[in-house]
Amino acid sequence: MNASVDTPETTAVRVTSGAARRIRLRGLSDRSIAWLFITPTIALLLAINIFPLIWTIQMSFTNYKANMGWLRIKNVGIANYSDILGDPDLWAGMQTTAHFVFWSILLEVVLGFALALLVNHKFRGHSFWTTVILLPMMLSPAVVGNFWTFLYQPQVGLFNYLVNFFSGIPPSSFQMIGDVQLAPWTIVLVDTWMWTPYVMLICLAGLRSIPDSIYEAAEVDRASAWRTFWSVTLPMVMPFLMLAVLFRAIENFKMFDMVNLLTNGGPGSLTETVSITLKRAAFEKWHTGWSSALAIILFVAVFGAANIYIKFLNKVRQR
């Protein structure tokens, strides 16, 4: 107990050392203090981002296989890159990814914006319905992927019964996940169901940021509701919409968990997005060099596209 009791001597020592520290800190320039603060962050970034990136780039020029350590690592130049870019299966995977990204984002933006317009107005049970709408995005993609496989089950799944209820098509007569034509749409549908609320939230933030005075001015000018929407609401929300598109595009381009659990890339390879191809090459086939090259290609593609898009976004904001 007596360990925590201050004596005049210990207090004096603490005061002296505290003062000395202050004097030392006072001796540091602003620049030095700034470096002191950002050094841990820089070290962390270097360790978990930059170093792995450089390591991946280096591996992408080799035939390295992480599970076959006894094989001599050979430098293969750009062979991995040319192999990937000339691989028709990989281009098919790119098309699958593009189909998924394009349609899911289109649907999410249209529905998300519509829902945001709806939720932006007060109505009875507003809070309850807003919470209900937000529920899907709070679930884990793995959980979503798993339970949608049950919903899509042709014999007992709710989805087929709903289709049957509205269209009269017998539920066991078609299957979503196993059908060549329908399977690519199953992943679009589930992603839309899950992430539309997210787009809605961003749009809602945009709608709430529009000052009332602009609407009042439009009213004074006797602008119709349609005209107000096109000339005021949409342009003012556009930067938010574009931001939502950017976030969702990056996210969907690297989508893995939900698709993997829902379709496993099948039937055949019809829903095999590039991230599934990458995972299979890296951690199932253990083609570490080849998959590193693919990761770099994807990184450059996403990074490049995102940069161009951000420049475009900035132009829209300046308008």
Added chain:
Amino acid sequence: MKPTNKTVRGVVALATIAALALGSGAARAEDKSLTLCWAAWDPANALVELSKDFTAKTGVKMKFEFVPWTSYADRFLNELNSHSKLCDLIIGDSQWIGGSAENGHYVKLNDFFDKNGIKMSDFVDATVVGYSEWPKNTPNYWALPAMADAVGWTYRKDWFAMPDVRKDFKAKYGRDLAPPKDWDEFLQVAKFFQGRQIAGKKVYGAYIFTERGSEGITMGVTNVMYDYGFEYDNPKKPYEMNGFVNSAGAVKGLEIYKQIFDCCTAPGMTNAYMSEGLDAFKSGQVAMQMNWFAFFPGLYKAMGPDKIGFFVNPAGPSGHYSQLGGQGISVVSYSDHKDDALNYIKWFAQPSVQQKWWEIGGYSALKAVVEAPGFPKSAPFAPDFLVTMGIVKDFWAEPNYASLLLDMQKRIHNYVVAGQGTAQLALDGLVKDWTKDFKDAGK
């Protein structure tokens, strides 16, 4: 001399230190433990029960790391490749043996077997080649056959015995309804049951493996392709695959599998493996089910003797084969408890333990157990299991087996389930993929 207070205090302190030291020593002995890694399935539960005897005998506690089949290979190959100490013992898939031996993941067991009188000739030959040897057919042992397994079939005995069903079948095919012996008969039976109403419920012909992600469809299709002449390579010239993988017989076998998938499976079975098959069969959805023998004890227990019957994989024009499953038990070379792990294998190899293993739901590979006179009558599926273990073939066990497997998964699923291209194109593509894989692996 009267002890002073100081002396008493000294003696008490020494006694306390000694007691603590002894206590911690005893605690250390009690705390000895081994972690055994395997897949999460019925036989694993049986092994937990069995291992209690090992703990009772040696005082070494057993911990278990079981993961679902779908992530079993991913998880444990990652553990091995990262030289993890998680598993002291591993029941690894037969295909891992090449990579695990060449990469030094498993302890070589030859000396240990010699020292402890464990003879590989005491185990079923196919299991020794399949689970223990690398290179194949050489006396280099990396595992003890632990769980003998292969693909077999179950059928709805009660449906097959229904008089009206039997009458209809006889009228249609001119023979008695019985478990199929070849693939022509299989197709007849499967087509006969497809869409039929039984007890007011629509049922389907057959359940077959179609899973895409890990090994499912490959482990299914080979059961037909072997029977029609599929070979992995030229038996006289290793790694020569053209004309063997894509032979006319292999193409025909693949077409038959697709025919079964198209005509006679339940809707939605496009990415289905073991558990989906068990569910489909138990729920009365299908007349015949392809699955591993490992599941049959549990299935028999769940359904009862009146509803379930068993049969060996049907034969084809080029022979009678079945896909080998099962695993051997190995000591992980990165373990800190290799001696205890070797003791476990020594204990597990004993005939009495192997006999109990079979009795509680595991599949022993010990000849003394499976060739005992009473074995065929010990379970209704035992005779078929015995026949099957004599006709098994296995997939590649090369160090790069994962690439080979994923290529086959992709080619077969693309053709059978997605209906893309032809069987010939699928197998020609497979030869191309495998040639590249072996070239990459320096073969």
